[in-house]
Amino acid sequence: MPARLLIVDDDESIVFAMHDYFTEQGWDVDCARRTEEAELLATSKQYDAVITDVHLTGFRAAEGLELVSYLRARGAAKVIVLTAYGTSEIEREAMHRGAHAFLQKTVPIWQVATVATQLIANG
Template sequence: MRRFLLIVEDRPTISFALSDYFATRGWDVECAASVSEAEAILLRRKVTVLIADLSLSQPGSIDGLELTRQVRRHWPRTRTIILTAYGTPEVELTARRIGVDAFLHKPAPLAELARVADALSEG
């Protein structure tokens, strides 16, 4: 079974770079620029790993932590990675408490992000 990665990132250049990198590593990938787009994909696809930006700038959008809460509630088998440039130890602790599987700081090396996603997809 192929692994499916959902990238939730509101900056197209970052989404494209991540999507291209993971596709070359054998992942099926879709990107969402907002939580509503992500939810639509989650409803129609079995997502193996979700990578979400902590701070989504879409007006009225919830952040990556609230998205993780929803994923844990409705799609508990989906593994989650928060990627952020604005993380603090307190935010990371909150993320861990709500069930985020990995918390990485931008600019995380692509190889590190792939290693984490690969490990999460294997169980």
């Protein structure tokens, strides 16, 4: 059974690229571009991993961090925060809220996939 992944990002090009890569690698992938959409998906499906940006389209400046808290409170999904605007303060906050990894968007997609695979394998 393929691993289930939720990708949350407001950048359409990132969503498409990651969706295509992970799907080609055999993952079962859903995508959301807003926090509310991600929360609805997480309520109706169980994911092995979630990759989320920090800054998403919406009313809150760092709603991706709020999404981390929401996801961690709901289950055992491994949460990876992927952002273009990472600071040590944001990284600390993401980890405090329960993120399992914090990566810059400059890392190649294969590296994001490697981190996700390792997190799932390590339980």
